[in-house]
Amino acid sequence: MFQKGKKNPHSGGLNIMIVGCGKVGMTLVDRLSKEGHDISVVDKNAARLQSVTHMHDVYGVVGNGASFTVLKEAGIENTDILISVTDSDELNLLCCLVAKRSGHCEVIARVRTPDYSEEKAYLKEKLGLAMMINPEQEAANAISRILYMPTALEVAPFARGHAEMVRIKLPQGNVLTGKKIADLVKELSGAVLICAVERSGKVYIPGGDFELAAGDVISFIAPVRDGRKFLKKNGFQTHQAKxxxxxxxxxxxxxxxxxxxxxxxxxxxxxxxxxxxxxxxxxxxxxxxxxxxxxxxxxxxxxxxxxxxxxxxxxxxxxxxxxxxxxxxxxxxxxxxxxxxxxxxxxxxxxxxxxxxxYPKYITSEAIIAFVRSKTATMNNNIETMIHLFDERVEAIEFVVGDQSPIVNLPLAQLKLKKNLLVACINRDGKIIIPGGNDKIQGGDTVIIVTTNTGFHDIEDILR
Missing domain, CATH: 3.40.50.720 (NAD(P)-binding Rossmann-like Domain)
Structure with missing residues (x-):
């Protein structure tokens, strides 16, 4: 009935069970095991499961993830989070229901059928789902954001839609080429912040002396309307595709x-x-x-x-x-x-x-990893949104900041921040602040951090 891979010694992370090891399941196994969690995997396909357990230090069980016996064999009683990502929506929902009744875990289901997606709130409440995610719908949302702003390579929403991270490529002769970040900061008056730049395969979190060049791929963050204004002002087309x-x-x-x-x-x-x-x-x-x-x-x-x-x-x-x-x-x-x-x-x-x-698989896995990281953070903080940029070399993470956090009510210039890190944006009750050194983070704010460091679980991780 079941097959063992090497079982991780307890690492201080969470016990996570993944049901289904297709493309999304494999991505989650890879990324969550790298983040120090103990992973068990359930799949009906013995050959596929054997491949997973050979590639990763995880525990594998062959069987139906909706079976109580199989879930018990895989360790449901000690599981913190169960993620069901099989090819069947119905099986995913049933797995979560059985897991919720037989363990004490949070449950996440991948659900792709339009009928179920339109009943998302109802299903989440009645089945006790922590998250219900639809890769195709999330991919469609990502594509529609790009077609709304066709100049962009990518547009990612933050701060509950009040701010967005936009990725563009600087063409030859654009007015931004040759300009230093410090000069741009003065020009932009806090409306836009350039967070990351990729040049010749290398990624930079730019300081004030960094000079932009043609061919650079830049990511900037701005309040929703200001992003389009910034692009239009600097010679980019901003009308949506018709x-x-x-x-x-x-x-x-x-x-x-x-x-x-x-x-x-x-x-x-x-x-x-x-x-x-x-x-x-x-x-x-x-x-x-x-x-x-x-x-x-x-x-x-x-x-x-x-x-x-x-x-x-x-x-x-x-x-x-x-x-x-x-x-x-x-x-x-x-x-x-x-x-x-x-x-x-x-x-x-x-x-x-x-x-x-x-990449729908990335969109799905990032939403789930953000949820997992929030579960390992302190009670004073939570992760709202997380995306990876430039092939996972940069993380942009939105934290909800608690009143007791050590970073609150201090000017940013006084915080001892880690290198290669920017406090890119503060959302205060829907008002977007592109911060300078004198700005202070307050309890209840959501704060967007952009960094080449990886694995942040808590807003306090930004400090040296």
Whole structure:
């Protein structure tokens, strides 16, 4: 019935059980074990489980994660958090229900079906879920944010939507090239803060003397409206895309099309299965549904790839998505956002210069890891949001600060902060502050930290 990997000695981390070791499960095993947690994994597939236990120092159990006997064998009684990420929504929800009744753990379910996602609040309450996450919906949200600001490579919301982290590439001849960060700070008057810069494969948390150059990929944080103003002022186009071709008609396409229609963007979906086209026609009456092969040059030209303002390949096959992106960049000026499912070839993908790339598995794992880290923090702090930038070399973390935290009510200039770290933004009751040295953090604020250090669990980790 079950199979052992090497069991970690207790590391001071949490006991975490992961049910399902597909792509998301494997990503979670890799990243959570690196953060010092004791991991047990449950999967019906013995060969897949054996591969996981050989690659990582985890404990594996072969079986059905919704079975009390299997969960008990895997250590549910001592589990702090159970994460169910099998391919079946129903199994994930049932695993969480059984775990909640048979242990004392927090439970997280991956749920992808639109019907369930629309009942998210109800299911969370009735099943006692700590988190219910939908990778396709989260990916669609990420893509729609980029199409709202097509100049950006990536747009990530912070401070409950009041602030955003924007990643852009500086083109040759842009007015920002040759400028020092200190001069920009004076010009921007606290509206925008450049947090991180990637140049020639190296990532920097820039100080005042850092000089921007063409080809730099920069991440800046700003209140929502100020980010667009900053881009417009410095020669970037800021209007949202008005039209979009989506290739592939799966769940992600449905979520994305629905969101884009809400934003007033006209949508065409190309799908090769006739039955799915009929379903989408009913679900999305305002979209144009085209039944055909989305990789056909003839069809793409017929539906207007040369004139559309954006294209999003969502075929489910990474190679097809990449080829469609490269083709679109050759024949049009469309903003292209590429969804990549596999996360093992990020270096190669970066070299292709695809532009905006979205990894649903990363989005899912980061939301879960942020939750896990908040559980290991002190009672005075909590992690609200976390994203990784530049292939996990930079972390941007939003902490809720407690009244008793040692960093409150002191000017930032007096805090002994670790190197390669910026206090990028303070959210005080919805008011966004891009802080200077004289600003103070108060209890109840949420604070965004950007750093090349890793593994922060607590706001106090910023101190030397």
């Amino acid at each position: 039209s979009c071709i989506i290739v592939g008609g799966g769940r992600a396409a449905y979520y994305l099309a629905k969101r884009l229609i809400e934003l007033g963007i006209s949508v065409q979906i190309v799908e090769n299965k006739k039955e799915r086209c009929e379903e989408l026609s009913v679900l999305l009456p305002q979209a144009i549904i085209v039944n055909g092969d989305g990789t056909s040059e003839e069809l793409l030209n017929e539906i207007g790839i040369t004139t559309t303002e954006s294209l999003v390949p969502l075929t489910g096959i990474d190679e097809e998505n990449i080829m469609l992106t490269l083709y679109a960049k050759e024949v049009s000026n469309a903003k292209v956002v590429t969804k990549i499912n596999r996360i093992t070839y990020t270096g190669v993908i970066d070299q292709l210069d695809l532009g905006s790339v979205v």
